[in-house]
Amino acid sequence: MSETSEAPVKTGPRNRRIAGADPDKRRQILDGALQVFTSRGFDAASMNDIAAAANVSKGTLYVYFEDKEHLFVDLIQREREIQKRGAIEALNEDSDPVRALSRFGLCIVRMINGELAVSAHRVVIGVAERMPDLGREFYENGPMLGSRLIARYLDRMVAEGKLAIDDTYLAAVQFLDLCQSTLTRPRLFNAVRTPPSDEEINRVVGEAIAMFMARYGRGAGAEPAPR
């Protein structure tokens, strides 16, 4: 899966091999760990299983990672970094909010509902009680960051007079939640075992945008600030 290595850097300058820091082997371990952690959860994942899944000796495991928790944290950080990149590159700068939002919606919902992201979500939420820092960090650099991105885009649209929004951050989160209505929650609870199709996603995203524009589009009852 991760066969394709980035040619530019190759493996680095090495007169000799270094401590326990071969990036390929490291990735290899993280890949194995990903499999085991996502399919068993944090506690039920044994270091033996991980070593086996990664085709690596247990000793080597501990050369590359201090202990189970550090391995897990590093893994989760890698995953949320992937999410981050995905989200950033998904928001293209279209000047038409409907087009931009619907494209972004499809991309991000597709990503969020992927096997991997869902599993990672589950694991992080599952340990959030015992590892609050990890939970917060994951949230802030994942979902929250996505919302911020959209909020910034909305700010621009408001400045250009294309939308009328009071609280753009709230609006961003609302939009993201609408895009996932009906789709993500059952996946989190494992009540639906396969990701939604693009058709399903597009339908929900379409409805989300219809709702969004009805409220925030030019010529809507701008801010009745319901009291």
Next chain:
Amino acid sequence: MSETSEAPVKTGPRNRRIAGADPDKRRQILDGALQVFTSRGFDAASMNDIAAAANVSKGTLYVYFEDKEHLFVDLIQREREIQKRGAIEALNEDSDPVRALSRFGLCIVRMINGELAVSAHRVVIGVAERMPDLGREFYENGPMLGSRLIARYLDRMVAEGKLAIDDTYLAAVQFLDLCQSTLTRPRLFNAVRTPPSDEEINRVVGEAIAMFMARYGRGAGAEPAPR
């Protein structure tokens, strides 16, 4: 905490004490288990801890519950039953959708974001991979049921001509998600350690309703069915 017992049934007809089925003791155990499971997660919760937290001998634990998993499942089912009742009694039959929805929104969001519900959510999601049936059951009798309730109410409003909705189930989920925008997700990830205040909830619910009515209220661009 569970001092108040329901007087009506008392403990039942007893010539002699029965096997391992004293409802009070059973509750006592479940209460202890709740504490431990929610504060440590399923795996990290040890039966010793639970016995201690419940002021019960470990032996008795196994008289009342077959094993750890059964205990956990029974506990979760009790919790979702509580949720269920809460949700049902929260939806009062007001003929004005704005009033009914805002009241229901406040109630259910308050409940969902309570310490207990959040913890239960986390634990269930955390084990959903290994115990799919539990996850599905919890989802169907919790969140999904709430959505169904609202959907039925919306059906009625549509029939009475007060709202114009095509897919009432989707609309119901949208509404529930909007009511939780900004609030529930950070709680799940433990990025926010205390439930939101009623003021915060009311603000978000208000915005949710504004959005909802902008889209589905009488005199909105009914169904542009965005293509």
Next chain:
DNA sequence: AAAGAATCGAACCAATCAGTTCGATTTGAC
């Protein structure tokens, strides 16, 4: 008060797991 059941409590068992150790083996630079 006496019997009988439920409960306690504390030890116990087998299994598992995180983490360590160490000699044998591979690998890569020279």
Next chain:
DNA sequence: GTCAAATCGAACTGATTGGTTCGATTCTTT
């Protein structure tokens, strides 16, 4: 080819856990 470093692999440690057992204790009913 040589040599040193990295890795393997397989056993080992110490601690914990789920679950069991059983005699001592506490209730409750008669």
